[in-house]
Amino acid sequence: MTSQDLIQQVKDSLQRLNVQRQSLELEAEAVVSELNDRSNGEPMGVDTPLTDAEGFPRADIDVYRARTLRGRLSVIRTDHKGLMQNIERTLQQLAALQNPNKALEEKAELEARLQPKPLPKYDPISKKWVVKNWDGSVAGAPNGKNRSFDNLLADNAMQIEVDNPVALASSITPANEQSVLPKIPSRPFARVNSVEPQSPAFQAGLAENDLILRFGNITLDETSDPMKSVRDIVPKAAAEMSSIPLTVRRNTTEIVTIHLSPRPWAGRGLLGCHIVPYLS
The missing domain is CATH 2.30.42.10 (PDZ domain)
Incomplete structure (x- = not known):
């Protein structure tokens, strides 16, 4: 069976479910209409008491009919809820078949969101500590969606150099490089x-x-x-x-x-x- 056959099969299933939904909704509408009908006096009502003030069954309505209609309405609502959940699952299945890449993307996104987050980094441009979003962008900094957390230093290199080219280059020594210190000062600060x-x-x-x-x-x-x-x-x-x-x-x-x-x-x-x- 090809992918197109599967898609058509799911569409047919979805159409049948939709027919069932319409049928239940029409029946529910008819039941509610009869329960609220005022043509013969006070309506039976959807949830009004079926007994009078003294606790006896109301004499102005057909109590048995009211209970039967209310029971059917409860069943319809339960069936309708389950049917809507089934329709939603079928729609998701159809979307996955029509766009299989989207399902893979959603799976990859979920896995990325569950990954442990690295430690925060200091952003010299915004002068704030920022964290990594699930997609690798920067959270907590302006325009962070368009910046890479892993390449934060490369993104900021030009800005840092403009801000303080001499102090940064001379004051900070990479951990894997040997530093050559000038003459030892005599006075501590x-x-x-x-x-x-x-x-x-x-x-x-x-x-x-x-x-x-x-x-x-x-x-x-x-x-x-x-x-x-x-x-x-x-x-x-x-x-x-x-x-x-x-x-x-x-x-x-x-x-x-x-x-x-x-x-x-x-x-x-x-x-x-x-x-x-x-x-x-």
Whole structure:
């Protein structure tokens, strides 16, 4: 049997179901009309009481006929509901036969919606954290339907470069590249007040009371407001899944270089540490 034969078979079935639907609706209309007929006085009614105020069967109507009609109307309504569900399923079957690709697309969409969602990313254009839609587009950003979550960084590369070409290129070092740091500054501008266990800062090796001499390309000598600059580059590094080289002074004399990778984690923020300005 060809696909066209199947389609015709379903159409014939649908036509028979439609005839049954029309028949039930016409019969229901006739039953309701008789129950509401006022030509001989008060109507029997579809759901009005069949007893008088004293509890006796009403003498002004044929109670047996009223009960028979009401019982039939209840059966018609039940049959009609089941018939409409059958018609709906048949219509869906016909649509799947006429457009088999649509059924595959709907299945693929359902599977995509059930896939686990990746972690949010920082969007430098909207300056917001965004998430991935089931179709790979961006949720939470303007024009997100026309953008790719997986290629978010490529979409934003030109905009980021225009916004701050020097700071981004010099402050953020990709995790798979070796960084070459300039001369070690002598004056710290911040102190690590606390480090949360299992946080990105903890895993990078940052410790409480470390004095930060350099954070990426940020130093006290080269930046007027280093703490603000730190706040600016951290979300950008998280968005690009890049690491930031840090130079810290530990235990008064020890100089340590670490690579910190900001990212969402189970705790607050992207670093998992509290950094405060250092006052010498």
